[in-house]
Amino acid sequence: MTRYPVITAVANVLAHAPGLVRYGSKPLRDLAEDAALLPRLTERLRSYLDAVAYPPNQAYIGNRAPETLRALPRPWYQSADPVASPDGALGDLIDEPELYSLLKLSDRARLMQVDEALLARGTEGLVRRSLVSAAEMDRLAPATSEAIARVIDTGEAIPLLAGDRVVGSMTRGHEHDESLTANVLLENLVAKATGVLALRRLLRQVEPRLAAGEIEFVIAGSEEAVGDRYQRGGGNIAKAIAEGAGLEAATGFDVKSFCASTLYALFNAAALIHAGVFSRVAVVAGGSLAKLGMKYRAHVARSMPILEDVLAGIAILVERGTDADPVIRLDTLGMHTVGAGSSQQAVVEALVMAPLSKARYRLDDVDRYATEMHNPEITEPAGSGDVPTGNYRLIAALGALRGEIARDRIADFIAARGLPGYAPTQGHIASAVCYLGHALGAMRAGKMKRALFMAKGSLFLGRMTEAADGVSFIVEA
Amino acid sequence: MDLRGKRVLVIGERDGVNAPAIEACVRSAGADVLYAETLCFV
Amino acid sequence: MDLEGQGRIRQVVEQAGTDGVIAVLGANSPTAVEMTALTLKSGDPSYAGSLAGIALGIPSYHILEPEITGQVDGALYDRELALSALAMDVTEVIAPMKAIRES
Numbered sequence: 050m051t052r053y054p055v056i057t058a059v060a061n062v063l064a065h066a067p068g069l070v071r072y073g074s075k076p077l078r079d080l081a082e083d084a085a086l087l088p089r090l091t092e093r094l095r096s097y098l099d100a101v102a103y104p105p106n107q108a109y110i111g112n113r114a115p116e117t118l119r120a121l122p123r124p125w126y127q128s129a130d131p132v133a134s135p136d137g138a139l140g141d142l143i144d145e146p147e148l149y150s151l152l153k154l155s156d157r158a159r160l161m162q163v164d165e166a167l168l169a170r171g172t173e174g175l176v177r178r179s180l181v182s183a184a185e186m187d188r189l190a191p192a193t194s195e196a197i198a199r200v201i202d203t204g205e206a207i208p209l210l211a212g213d214r215v216v217g218s219m220t221r222g223h224e225h226d227e228s229l230t231a232n233v234l235l236e237n238l239v240a241k242a243t244g245v246l247a248l249r250r251l252l253r254q255v256e257p258r259l260a261a262g263e264i265e266f267v268i269a270g271s272e273e274a275v276g277d278r279y280q281r282g283g284g285n286i287a288k289a290i291a292e293g294a295g296l297e298a299a300t301g302f303d304v305k306s307f308c309a310s311t312l313y314a315l316f317n318a319a320a321l322i323h324a325g326v327f328s329r330v331a332v333v334a335g336g337s338l339a340k341l342g343m344k345y346r347a348h349v350a351r352s353m354p355i356l357e358d359v360l361a362g363i364a365i366l367v368e369r370g371t372d373a374d375p376v377i378r379l380d381t382l383g384m385h386t387v388g389a390g391s392s393q394q395a396v397v398e399a400l401v402m403a404p405l406s407k408a409r410y411r412l413d414d415v416d417r418y419a420t421e422m423h424n425p426e427i428t429e430p431a432g433s434g435d436v437p438t439g440n441y442r443l444i445a446a447l448g449a450l451r452g453e454i455a456r457d458r459i460a461d462f463i464a465a466r467g468l469p470g471y472a473p474t475q476g477h478i479a480s481a482v483c484y485l486g487h488a489l490g491a492m493r494a495g496k497m498k499r500a501l502f503m504a505k506g507s508l509f510l511g512r513m514t515e516a517a518d519g520v521s522f523i524v525e526a
Numbered sequence: 527m528d529l530r531g532k533r534v535l536v537i538g539e540r541d542g543v544n545a546p547a548i549e550a551c552v553r554s555a556g557a558d559v560l561y562a563e564t565l566c567f568v
Numbered sequence: 569m570d571l572e573g574q575g576r577i578r579q580v581v582e583q584a585g586t587d588g589v590i591a592v593l594g595a596n597s598p599t600a601v602e603m604t605a606l607t608l609k610s611g612d613p614s615y616a617g618s619l620a621g622i623a624l625g626i627p628s629y630h631i632l633e634p635e636i637t638g639q640v641d642g643a644l645y646d647r648e649l650a651l652s653a654l655a656m657d658v659t660e661v662i663a664p665m666k667a668i669r670e671s
Contacts, residue, residue, distance in 0.1 A: 308568075343568075346614070391546035394651040421541075423568050433567035434597030439541045439655070446655035456654075474568050507540055507566040515546050515564070527629070529639050533584065535577060535591040535626065537604060542656065543594030547648040548631050552592055555639040560589065561580045563573050567600070 052370030053379050054322040056524065059486035060250040061110055062140035062362040063473070064148040064243055065101075066341060067094040068210040070358055072235060073341030090345060091213070095126075095354040097144045102129035105424045106359060108471040110137025111486055115422070115471045125426055126354055139486040140250045140362075141178055145211055146171035148242070148360070153189050153217075154181065155242040155293050160234060162192035162200070163209070163217035180249045192217070207231045226278040233274075236338040239360060240273035241286055244335030245293035247362035251331065252294060255366060264366070265327045267291040267301035270314030271334035272476050290333050299331075306518055308421075308480040309506030310334070311363065313520050315482065318367040319377040329368050334482070336360030337475050344474070347431035356427045361475040363482055375492045375526045381407045383503065383521030391516060397447045400503045400521040408523060410499075412448045415466065415523065417500045419484035420444075422472040441467035480504035485524070492526035499525040530556030538564040574607065574617035581624055591628040592636065596656040601630055602664040609668060627669045630662045 070076055071090065079086055100106060107130045108115045121128060135142045143151070150171025153163050163171075168191045175181040197218045200206035209217035219238070222229030252261050269287035276283035287301030304314040311334045318330035338360070345355050370376060381404040389395045405412065418441065425435035441463045448454035454462050472479035481502040491497035503521035508514050534557045538545035545564040553559060581589065591608050593601050605628035606613050612620040629636050632653055637645060 390647075391544060392648045392651075393543065393547065393655075394647065397651065421568065428567065429599075431567075432597055432599035432603050434541075434595075434600065436541065436568055439596050442655040443541070443651065446651055449654060450651065476568070479568070505540065507564075509545075509564050510566055515562075517540060517544065517564075527590070527627075527635060529636070531588060533587075533589045535580070535589065535608070536594075537573070537591060538594035539596065539600070542596035543631050543649060543652045545594070548592050548594050550648055551631060551636075551640045551644060554641050554644050555636075560584055561577060563576075565573075565595070567595075 052372070053376040054319040054367050055370050055374035055376050056365060056485060056489055057368050057374050058251055058254045058366040059489055060140045060247045060254060060364045061137065061483060061486050062243065062247045062250055063106055063110060063142040064246065064336065064360045064362070065097050065142065065144050065358060066148055066360050067358045068145055069239070069338060070094060070342040070345065070355060072207070072232060072338055073343060073345070073357070074339040076342040076345055077232070079346070089349055090342070090355070093349050093353070093355045094358060099354065100359055101135045101142055102133040103356075104128070104130040105426065105471040106142060106473070107133050107137070109361065109473070109483060110142050111139030111490070112137050114487060115468045115484070118469045118471055123426065124353075126356065138490070140247065141180070142359070143178070143246065144174060147174040149209060149211070149217055150175055150186070151242040151246055152238055154185065155238060155245055158222060160220040160222060161217065161238065162197050164194055164197060165191040167211060167216040179253055180246065205231070207235065228276045228278050228281050237273045237275050237286070239338040240271050240335035241289050241293060242335065243360050243362035244269060244271065244286065244290040244333045244364070247335070247364035248290055248294040248331060248333050251364035251366055261295045262298045264296050264299050264329045264331050266321065266330045267296060267299050267333055268304055268314040268318050268330060269301065269333050270304045270310030270312070270477060272310070272337045272339065273335070286335070287333065290335070296331070306520070307506035307508055307510065308476045309504040309518060309520050311477045311482045312480060312502060312504035315365060315367065315377065316379070316382065316520060316522060319379055322367060322369055323379055329366065332365040332367060334363050334477055336362050336478070340475055344427055344431035344433070351430055353430065356424070357474055359473050361473050361478040361483070363478055365482070365485060375489060375524050378408065378523040378525055381523040383519070385517065385519050387516070393443060394447065396517060396519065397443050400519045401444050401501065402447065404501060404521050404523055412444070412453050412462070413466070415499055415501045416497045417468065417484070417488065418444060418466055419468070419481040419488070419500055419502045421480055421505060422468065422470050422483050423474050423479045424470045424472060427474050435470065437468065437470040438463065488524060497526065499523055532557040533560045534558065535560055536562035538562070540564055540566045574612060574619045577608070578618050578622070581626070586624055586626055589626050591626055592631050593628055594631050596652070596661060598661050598664060601628070601661060602668065604628060605665060605668045609671070628665065630665050632656070632658045633662045633665060
């Protein structure tokens with residue numbers, strides 16, 4: 050039998066976006082009720098350098114292995130990471146001018162404006178990173194401050210800020226269409242631009258070997274809803290992202306299951322390749338504007354910096370099986386079916402025990418488990434607990450109930466095969482996939498044999514079912 | 527506190543005990559359920 | 569912490585009254601259950617939600633408190649609750665509940 054499809058490259062990117070925190074879902078709703086909250090929010094926004102120096106962000110972009118965070122004293126935001134660099138082994142952490150410039154590059158409907166100074170600064174950074182060409186940026190037309198102010202004053206546009214300066218605007222796409230408001234379009238454009246960022250970075254990684262035109266299909270699995278009033282979730286941001294990254298030979302589609310979307314997209318890509326339909330598929334996910342500042346109230350109340358000030362993106366290249374790269378074991382798929390029942394035990398059995406059993410592995414045959422990797426420093430102040438640890442405790446507890454792990458070894462199991470949370474609370478990105486790049490590196494270096502990736506999707510939030518959902522599979526060297 | 531006859535607001539959590547599980551348990555003990563929701567903190 | 573469903577709960581309670589009404593919670597974080605219990609008893613302590621300043625006086629229990637699990641059939645407990653009981657630190661999570669009920 051041919052070897053299962055393999056993962057050959059992963060890009061993990063971040064974009065610092067303090068000016069967009071006010072447009073996150075929670076801040077936006079709070080500010081609509083009480084505009085006086087704004088100064089208390091803005092005074093807790095941190096600088097780009099602080100965001101770069103933040104150890105969990107360095108772990109995300111690949112400059113430190115996530116498990117090394119355990120040795121750093123908490124709070125992590127109080128010690129600058131000694132290995133900090135905006136250039137990660139897995140991807141870039143770009144600054145706000147670079148992000149806004151990417152938004153402008155991604156804006157095909159001509160609804161976004163940025164001023165000349167901002168565009169020049171951002172362009173310089175993106176060109177230096179070899180993520181854009183000077184030529185394509187030259188084709189963009191900056192706007193005057195007057196033009197920017199005009200659309201904001203009429204109420205057709207929302208302001209884009211850098212610090213306390215208005216540097217741009219996002220205009221609505223239609224007077225009456227709720228799916229084309231300025232806020233919705235900004236959310237979608239942010240997802241597109243950060244997806245493009247990740248995909249372009251991925252292309253730089255594989256450049257010597259592969260040209261953009263050799264990727265045949267793009268599958269996106271992120272959290273936006275691109276549509277209009279007749280079809281709110283029309284979708285296919287994948288194609289928009291493919292276009293934004295210059296993949297002339299590709300089309301694509303979106304996969305959606307709340308936060309499990311990206312991992313499902315990866316399984317889908319592998320299945321298409323294994324079936325012989327394609328040879329090379331890129332999986333991509335842009336960041337979530339809605340989730341910026343989700344826990345900001347707790348951070349402000351404790352005089353912490355607002356830690357949810359970065360958008361995340363990811364891109365993964367999947368190709369036909371080679372001997373050199375880790376495989377996606379399509380024979381170990383974990384699925385939570387309709388009939389499985391809603392108990393926590395049914396969920397963990399479906400997502401962990403079933404994949405192991407399909408491969409005839411025991412719990413300790415897997416070197417690392419990647420679950421919901423949300424940074425606990427973000428969630429604990431808000432009373433949301435340590436999400437990865439809560440999930441590892443479920444896995445270990447089930448192992449104990451089955452007699453595979455002694456109850457007094459639960460903590461050891463978690464220390465050895467779990468990881469501290471490090472991902473920004475960007476939903477689908479934190480759900481397992483943020484560890485793919487690290488696992489790829491460890492497997493290529495011969496330091497890891499296999500990892501189990503499991504993502505949960507909270508379908509019940511959409512009120513069409515009470516069911517939860519998730520997907521999982523093993524990746525193996 | 528006897529659950530029989532009580533009217534319950536069920537507030538579950540995805541990674542803790544979810545709403546369907548709580549609901550099954552309190553109903554089996556004789557309570558009615560007025561409201562049920564599973565929270566997802568992330 | 570936000571109890572985002574405060575608005576809906578308020579509506580339900582306005583319709584149904586509070587006689588014999590209790591809340592049963594399932595979160596695995598002591599802070600989360602504490603905030604929910606306080607909100608349903610004395611009003612939203614963060615003053616951010618619909619129940620700010622509204623004391624419904626509804627007592628909250630955690631599903632894993634012995635006084636609740638003692639009323640759940642054994643087979644049902646094994647299927648729906650046993651794993652969570654082993655995974656979370658039950659003592660820690662249920663610790664705030666009684667004091668809030670009795671306050």
